[in-house]
Amino acid sequence: MVKIAEQHQLGRFDDAFTVEWFISLRPTRPKVRIYAFESGVVRHQADTEPQVFRWDQIATVSQSVVNRFTNGRYKGTSFRYALTRTDGAQIHFLGSYKDSAYARRADPNHWARRYNQLGQRANQRVSQLLLPSAVEALRRGDSLAFGKIAISADGIQSKTGLVPWADISSVSADNGYVTINGAGTFWS
CATH class of the missing domain: 2.30.29 (PH-domain like)
Known part of the structure; x- marks a missing residue:
């Protein structure tokens, strides 16, 4: 070795x-x-x-x-x-x-x-x-994929849609789950 x-x-x-x-x-x-x-x-x-x-x-x-x-x-x-x-x-x-x-x-x-x-x-x-x-x-304007979500200059994209950065209040990871809180939305 x-x-x-x-x-x-x-x-x-x-x-x-x-x-x-x-x-x-x-x-x-x-x-x-x-x-x-x-x-x-x-x-x-x-x-x-x-x-x-x-x-x-x-x-x-x-x-x-x-x-x-x-x-x-x-x-x-x-x-x-x-x-x-x-x-x-x-x-x-x-x-x-x-x-x-x-x-x-x-x-x-x-x-x-x-x-x-x-x-x-x-x-x-x-x-x-x-x-x-x-x-x-x-x-450069590209998006980056992280499993089932992607981030770009515009915000965070998932199968349910795009949440603009201005609408995101917090992002956290705990015990294997990523949670995204936005104005009136919650993704986990």
Whole structure:
């Protein structure tokens, strides 16, 4: 892995994860190893060539992190990140764990918590890299798609219509949902 990291200039090694897929109690696919570096990740599955995902080669990131509660009791945190390279190749980080912010006996160093943190770091780093070109696209008059919504110089567009920026009072993200409040409208 050192040779691959050097070849692709991935920088400092941060962490490693072994991911297994289970249906019932038997593994359904070979183990996948994820190696996290300062400038990207390497995904390696047995009998395949390692795939390199440099942060500066990622075109899109989607994220879902949800704290699950039942009858007011914390049940766990589930997460899913999908990163798509400019050539269309994808990598996913997904899992669940008990967050020590909600559960007293939760392990703050649980592998899935660290895996979620890798997804957060990836999202943050890719966002930093994509922001300048996104701002320039808006200045040119282009619109930018974010899942089911798009933003432009005119406002926020969804399947229900356009809300001009002047009519938007707040935008927030909480527990996996984006909420947009506008004059007389509410989108979630």
